Amino acid sequence: DGLPPLEQKDTYTVGFAQMESNNPWRIAETKSFHDTAESCGWNLIATDAAGSAAKQVADVDSMIAQGIDVLFLPPREEKPLIPAVMKARAAGIPTFLIDRSVDPAVAKPGEHFVSFLGSDFIDQGRRVAEWTLENFEGEQGIIVELEGTTGSSPANDRRKGFDDVMAQHDNMTIVASQTGDFARDMGRQVMETLLQAHPDVNIVYAHNDEMAIGAIQALELAGRKPGEDVLVVSIDGTRDALQAIIDGKMGVTVESSPFFGPLACEVMNKYAAGETIEPWVQVQDRIFTVDNAAENIDAAY
Amino acid sequence: MLDTDALDLRKYLAGNTQTTAVWLALILLILFGLLRYDNFGGAYNIASFLNYNAMFIVISLGMCFVIMTGGIDLSVGSVAAFTSVVAAYLSPYGLDVAAPGAILAGAAFGAVNALFIIAMRIPPFIATLATMLGAKGGALVISGAETIGVDWGSNFTKLGMEKAFGTIPWAILIVAIVAVLLWIVLEKTSLGRTVLAIGGGEDASILMGLKVNRAKAFVYILSGACAGMAGLFLASGFGAGQPLEGIGWELSAIASVVVGGTLLTGGLGSVPATIAGALLLGLVFNILNFENGRGTISLSAYWQMVIRGGFLFVVILFQTRVSSQDQKVS
Amino acid sequence: MQPLVSMQGIEKSFSGVPALRAADLELAPGEVHGLIGQNGAGKSTLIKILTGVYRRDAGTVRFDGQDSTVSSPREAQVAGIATIYQELNLVPLRSVTENVMMGYEPKRLGVLVDWNEAHRRTREILSRFGIDIDVRARLGSYSTAIQQLVAIARAVSLDARLVIMDEPTSSLDANEVKTLFGVVKSLKAAGVCVLYVSHFLDELFAVCDRVTTMRDGQTVGVRNIAETSKLELIADMLGRNVEDIQAAGMTEFGGGTKEPGEILLTANDISTGNRLRKFDLNVHRGEIVGLGGLLGSGRTEAARALFGVDPLTKGRVTFKGAGSEPENPAAAIAEGIGFLTEDRKSEGIIPDMSVRENLTLALLPKLTRNAQIDRKREQELVAHYIKSLGIKTSDMDQPIRELSGGNQQKVLLARWLATQPDLLILDEPTRGVDVGAKLEIQSIIRDYVDQGFGVVLISSEFEELVEGADRIVVLQDGCSVSELQNPGITENALVKAIAHHHDQEVSA
């Protein structure tokens, strides 16, 4: 049996089960859905699971109980959100996964949910690594890696993408890899400490821009020159990061756009119209460097 | 001895106004939800609400026992996360292995707490705070910092995803049985009475010759086992062992227990009222989700936090008002 | 005959300070054995070593001819030693039944507590003490006296071979003491040995066979009660000659010498709800007014009302000529009232604070200069009171919890004397205080009144009231019912005044 169909209507009751709101990226994403709601004819029910996968499932449950037509779900974790996908399907609600996916071994696009809309976190890490290899000017790269929240999938994937590339290059060593919890303050504190233990560091890879900015602050407080003697690279493409690139303090940030609202609207309408949807609607992430940072900063969040 | 039942009930209400408050609040909130939202009272919502809250109820029950001795257990959330990983690893062997495995793992953490508190005389707050960190770290270590998928082929996921007789989620049914057993232990056994006596005065209980250490060990191991059971539900109901879950569960369990009229200083407590407290706090989330669905106002995540805090404030005001009237009456 | 208990050469010190040095105790089966000594002599400590609460530093303990292995109160109970500790050790939040039965509940099916049976048994046990109360109610809702009796009832019901009572009568009235004696005698008749600690020597003569006296952590003598006198016991306790002591009377109050001065306080028809319903009182300067009555008659409630602890629901209080209705203790203190509470442990001492800090607690507002405490004055004052009241403490910075009960009481008395209140309300000021200290406290009170201040004295000891008070207001069920004037009051007259009205009430 196939996916539940979606009839074409003027307005839809749409569920958006956000996982958490404790960082600018998530907030921008939620806002993007709210902003799209009116133009797309959505009656939007947005919930917030405050970082708990279990609560996110319960939130989806309460949306199903309220009779939503469509579900947009950024699953907090790969596996624990599978029940949410299954329940929505059982209730005849087409589900689109946003920005993260679920374990494909159990729940498959085109069968249990319509499609996954998002980037490839592993690829993001890989692209940062590749850019770094090209643009690093020294001989020996001594790398400090600031990881995201321990155990979270973007942290795991962004580490994997980056580390796998670096492992193939003898002149690159990751001397320390510690969590900064995706937060600026933690990123700064961890960097301050690691800088003491590894004063010879010359590359900092942060799993998101917030930690990268924190690391830049730590470097500056310690009298180092980010951008000159230490290359800082990261992922997201926030306004602060673009500014840092313009200021020459940061090398690159690979975009990971939170503005999913319009894309979600478009894909949903196509689905309602009966078109087949790709199992993975891949978002084309741009890469911001000193070449294009200035022209993109106004659109950044 | 010739008391009629009616008299007893009146006496009960007079002597237990704190627990009366929580029942009243619960009923009011349910009525509010029923009147305001369509589908709020629908079978789907009720079943999924109970299924999700089974975890919190069982943790609150364990916490209630700990608090009755005047202690506290901050480790429950992390322990549940840990045991969910254990359960996920054991899931291929089916429920009859995974369930005891998870509950024993939880009980083991409870035993560590008991050891810290009884043998090493570390204050419960600190001892269980340490266990909280340790269990969280342990969960991440044994899971390799990833969620661990369960075996969907075995009967493991039945527990969290299927319903007994097609209507009652298994998890809540089991919690109900646990609750009845614990109620009997509390009201009808000397162990339960000792638990209460310790909270009422530990020194006095020792001088009265009660088996204080045994009862204290019991409550911490019980609380650990309850957390283990919650971890089991977590893994079974969500299909994965989740090392990152359980953050803040201890606080909501404590809040449930207190809203249920149990004194944090110990010596008083009630099993049914604790359940009511857990349901009450869980219901707030459910209601907020339904409120969002009405579309009149969209409550952002942070507004929801403000409202939840405000609600707790109101419930507590209500409770103190009711119980201060109680004092005046007597 | 082989002794039931034989303790020899017991030593015990607390953080280096010796509490017991070479203490001995020998109890014969079936005897009632008194244990006396001044506050801090080590009686309670000796008992706690016997029952395994404390571990001894040296010495031997033999129970029933064997080396005792008791190392916890639980084991003591199992071995057949039931104890009523000096500090009431019950759980006020739990019901009376639980407090009596805890640990020995009647069971059904081996595990489930049979509550009906438990309540029934509890009622039965309590009825031996003439108490008829709702055993399901929280113990804490009853008066100290009832709680004390419940503790005794629990111990007696344990089927022990040795029952230890550490100052069981300190909060009981005459009738209840009589009941207790009846119980002690029946225990004795049943072959149970009773160790009886008390500061009331009369009681020893009424029930004991032998008496052991302790002084400064040592056993100084064992006497057969039939062959000794009060004076000899006191002499043992104090370590002095019988002749010296004979030269003085038994209480230190002495009659009021001066005429009472101007009126200090008037309370008209005041009430704070159920427990204090209608209370009238006049206190003049230079006068000790006693409050008499049975336990639970509302004396403490009256004191609390005057001190602003419980708000008045009715009536008026005039203090020093002005209308007075202190909102809280702080205001009452500022107006010049002091209140020594009856429950030293829960309402008096701050256990972890030093003697110095405890002593000056009520005085702080007056010791404050620019938000700071005037340390020098504080130390002078404390040193003065330690000296003048003879408080036994290693130094003024010793935590008060390490002092014996009587010395704690003196510190608390000093706390109030230091504020120099115009009116001092004393609720059972000599409860649990040894003979020597009691006399000192009494004489301090008299001195204080002679300086032109007023005192309200609540005491369950008729002797103390009759000899100490210039006037006695008798309370009953929260109402003041009659007044007796000294000189001329006898214990008999007081008992009659209390009982008389009671009879009327009953027959009416």
Place this chain on the structure above:
Amino acid sequence: MTMTPATGKKAGGTMPARGILFRNLRHHGGIVALIVLLVFNALFTPNFLHLQTLFVNISQVATIAIVAMGMTLVIATGGIDLSVGAVMALAGALAPLIFQSEFAMAYPVLGLTAAIALPLAVAAICGVFNGAMVSILRVQPIIATLILFISGRGIAQVLTNGNLQTFKNPAFSYLGTGKILGLPFQGWLALAIAVLLYWVVRRTTFGRYLLAVGGNEQAARLSGGPVRSVKIGAYMICAFLSGIAGLIVVAINSASDAARNGNLMELDAIAAAVVGGALLQGGRAPIFGAILGAIIIQLVKYTLLANGIQDEVALIAKALIIVLAVYVQQTRKE
């Protein structure tokens, strides 16, 4: 007749030696832990014996220490304050709102003053709320402060609409990045607060009442102690200090993140206070103990990070160290 008290022991007088010895023993556990940590680091952690290490640790420990001192006062009354992190977030969220307002742009000095004073005032009000809940409504402290723990951060996010506020304001950033005599400003600030609070606890009437209330509330009240005001005062000071910590965090980062500022601070602060010798049942307020506790917690964090220990293992190590530190103290006390 006169009766002298039983002689044998000297009555009155002072015996300072005993007091000092006792205090030392109580702090022994913490100091031993500190020495062990220092020695370990000196031997194994690369570049530990550098001045910059000191700077980093001082600047990081200051916030924990400041909050832990406030927590110590609250714990001394027998209470606990879970809301410190939320109050940090609230104060931290307000400051940029104020100094980035038009008014502050026009009058920088006034604006800066307001940007510090107003958030601290709001923080203090939060403390009054907590204190009033505990002392007037008699709500148990964990629950009373749980209310702001939940909603305080929510309020902060409502105020900022959930956004991260970034700014450039060197004068304000001095709070977190300034240096006096080469050492971080916030370190000096923490020290100054410690000295002040030590004086308050040891010498003032408020301090005496604080310990009395924690030691035996009934007795304190019946001796005329202003129980309510003392409790409210303790919670107010704690919240005020949390406010300062919140401002420092914002100042260091030149950004205010209401969602993260002060996250989990309550646990660190409580652990620091207890490792420093505070008793949860009240009656004791070791201010410098709290600083010692904060330093230990900071050093543990530093040691594990600098030696590349994974986060999850670090959690376990932290747990063991807390247990050990408290256990050592516990045994020394007996």
